[in-house]
Structures are given as structure tokens and as C-alpha cells.
Amino acid sequence: MDKRAAFRSWWLPSLFALPQIILILLFFYWPAVAVLRWAFTLEPPFGGAAEFVGLANFREVFADPLYWNSVGVSLAFALCGTLATIFIGLVLALAVDRQLPGSAPFRFLYILPYAIAGPAAGMAFRFILSPERGLMASVNASFPDFWNPAKYGSHALILVIVVFAWKWAGYTFIFLLAGLQSVPRSLIEAAAMDGCGPIRRAVDIQIPMLAPTLFFLLVIMMTEGFVGADTYGIVARTTDGGPNHGTDVMVYRIVEEAFRGLNYSGASAQSLVLIGLIMIFTFIQFRFIERQVHYK
């Protein structure tokens, strides 16, 4: 890990790292400390110093059914979104990896949705999957009320998951394709000699060999689904958390509660829960990467 020939100086590296360290201290650690402080204190309504209240903020958050609703929504969003993106990415990567004539352009095209910002994609999908126009209107014309994300929370949740999956499928595709290309060709050829067709090879050799990549993507996409910047943007611009809190994911609830409800203590308590969750995900991810290095 360490390089052998290193320069010896203590002030020069500090100088080099200083700009980034200052920005991190100002915009990451200082706010994080404030979150920590707010989570355990309560601001009196008519001013004055914040009062230490112990775990009261947490108790209040956990007693709120809407909080548990947002946990459930986030879980459903992250889990369905992750599974959908990984499934689409895997199937497409397996297809493109066969390198049949004419498959090169597809490899280029599948990545394009990843360039689009979540909120912009969300707004376009408001039209594409709108109940009154776009693609679903004709279905709704024959089966009234078959699809209405403005009315049913479950439909709205499906809508935001579709936007998420659309954007991130190309991302998982890239990683899975890279993973497939590192599967030794000799293994695949040996299987072919033994009479395995492409589908059998995919199921019995390629997918098991992809296990580390799949696991890695599972962790990355779950993190993205829970706290990704896109998750907030997609929900804010597609459904606004509604209808009736049907798409009220955890990050959306935190930002809303802080800026619209001005409930800093409650929002901070929720933030701490989420930070704990991210820590677990990050820990798993790095443990796994160490294992993978050991593997090779």
C-alpha cells in the first residue's frame, strides 16, 4: 500500500491537502456535528439556548407512524429499484457479452440514460406514464382507473421506481459487462466443448463467476436507493412524496421536515438513523472489497 520512495516533509503534504481539508471541515464535519447536537437537543419556541433532551427526539420520531411509513417506502423503493436495475443490467450484459454481429451499438446506447438527472427524468416520466396522456392513456381508456399515480400511492411508488431503474440500469450494465469480460474465456470454451449452450453457460458459469460484482452492485444500489441524490430529486420532481405519503422516502421526509416543517431536531434524529445505515452499507462494501482482493 505504501510507496517505497516517498518525499520527506510534513508541511508540504499538509499544504497540498489543506484546501480539501478546509472544505471538508466547513461543509461536512461542522454540519455533521450540528446534526449530532440538534438530534439530542430541543430549541425552545421563544428563543434561548437549546436544551438537552436526551433521546426524546428519537422517541418522538419512532412514535410517529409517518416515520415508519417512510421507512417502509424507502425499503420498498431501494429494494425494488436495486433488483430491477441489477436484473435489467445483468440480462443486457449477458446478451451484449456474446458479441454477436451488430451488438456493438447497443453497448453504447444502454449507458445514455445514466447521463440524465433524476429530476429531469422524473419530469419526462410524468408525461410518459401519465394517466391522461402518453403511453398509459390508451390502456386507461379501455380499463378506467387501471393506472393512476396521482391517486394511488402504490402506482406512484411504481412510477418512481421505474424512473430510478431506467436511469441506473445502464450503470449496473457497465459493471456487469466489465465483470463478464474478466471471466476466463477458456472456461467458457471448455463448457462449449462439453456441449453447453449459451444459456446453460450463462446460468452455470457466468452468473456464479459474477457473484462478487453482483454483491457489490447490490450494496451500491441499495445505498443509492436509500440516500442517493437522485432518489431525492426523482421523488421531488415526480410525485412530491405523495399521494398521501405514498412515495415519502426517508431522504425526502428529512428535507421536507427540516425546510418546510422547520423541525430541525426531528430531522436531525432521522438523519442520524440514516447515517448509521450508510455506515453499515459502507462497512459491508469495504469488507467485501478486501475479500475480493484476497480472492485474486
Add this chain to the structure above:
Amino acid sequence: MIQRTPFANALTYGVMIFGFLLLIGPFVVIVSGASQTFQQVNSIPFSFLPQDRLLENMSAAWTRASLGTAMLNSFVMASLVTVGKVALSALTAFAIVFFRTPLKGFFFWMVFITLMLPLEVRVVPTYAVAADLFQPVRLLISAVTGFEVSVDWNLLNSYAGLTLPLIATATGTFLYRQFYLTLPDELAEAARMDGSGPIRFFIDMLLPLSRTNMLALTTIMFVYGWNQYLWPLLMVTDPQYKTTMMSLVALLPSDNGTPDWNVTLAGSLIIMLPPLVVVAVLQRWFVRGLVATEK
């Protein structure tokens, strides 16, 4: 590989075409919707055929959401964020990799922990810092010396406010660190033997060597900067500093107004275009940056 597999081949093509419809289909809907008239875009069933009104709709959207300023602001913001991130990550990684200093681990973990603090969970206090940049400094000074100092500098409604809080980057730093670690030890050794100091080594050897790395990082960070949504929303109240993601709201047809989705779609198409062009044209570097930052 020589194996006749007609069924699997047909299935493969089927899957690829299905994937195409799934992932590129929405673009087709956006483009054709954006090129239709108000009646056509609301017709049932939706017609996938592009019409000839794309430019009219785009210019209508351009004026409705004042996209001129917004595009310029987004471009400035994305460029500043990109330049800042690339520069800072190259410098920090240099400090972490090439020096023998006890602070090395400290810098590394400082940067690493930011991965666990996404903007959404620290949004209010970060906003508070941006609104009053010297608050931490003031508190520190008054805690240490007992003096009350009054310096004020807020970042609201400025390019500095839009970019500074987004410039610190763990992924970029790790990308550079990874790249530096792949360089042979002999490189720095030879440079030292020839009498070059660390700064000269950085400028004359590392920077030219890391050109590919820099390009990869530039592409992903530009897309990242352009697509920022929550932060500009908080930082900017002055329409002069609006970014494109904020003009999305202005593009939406009002609840009781005419549902002119053709204009909305044309506007969102304009907003989507710059990052799309970057990814399409520089895809090789974009993919490389993407795969490398996650390792």
C-alpha cells in the same frame, strides 16, 4: 466461438432489442412529444412519429423558463465544480501517496468519512454554514480567546455558494490515489536522484501522466455538477443564479392551465442535452472513470 445456436442467438437479439426499447424508448417519446403540436401531444393513443415543431417548442420553452440564464449558470457551476474537484483530488491524493508523514492516515480517513455524509442528511446545517461562512471560525475564536469577532460572509446567491460545498470529493481523491499507487516506485526515486523536489515532480511528471485519469474524472464530474438538484434549490433565491434543474418547475404546465406538454418536453430535452452529449461523445473516458471510482 464456433457453435451453432440459432435459438439462443435469436433470444440474444430479442433481449438486446427489448433493452433498446426499454432504455432508449423514453428518449424517443420525449423527442417526438417535443416536436408535436399541443393537440398531437395530448392525443390518445400517443403517436411516436416526430413532427416538425421541435424548434418552435424549444424556443417557447427557452423563453418560458428563461433557459438562457439557467443554461449559462449550470454550465458555469458544472465547470467550476469539475475543475475544483479534479484539482483538489489530484493534490490531496499526492499528499496521501507520495509523502512519508504521520498525517497521511489522518487525511485519508478525513476524506473517507465524507462518503458517509451525503448532502441530504446534513442539509440544514450545511445551509447554515453557507449562509454564514465564518460562523465556525467566530465560535472557535470566541471559545479560545473570549473575543467576539464580527466578520460576515454569506454564500447565498453566488457561484461560490453553488460550487464550494460540492467540491470536496472522496471518489475523485480515491481515483487519483489508486492511479498514483499504480505508478512504479522507481519514478519518484529517479526524479529524486535527478534532484527534483516534490512540486517539480508533481507538475512535470504526475500531471502529464495522469491525463487520461483527469479526462475520465472530468467527464463524470461534469455530469455530476450539471445534474445537481437539491443544493442549488437551497442556495439560490435570486432568479439571476437559477440553474437548469430549478427551471424544471417553471416548465411544468400549471394545474389548471393548458397541458402543453410539448413545450415541457422540449424544455427538458434542452436540459438533458449537455450531459447526454458528454456521455455520448466521451463515453470511453466516462465509463473508465465510472468503473475506476468505485474500486
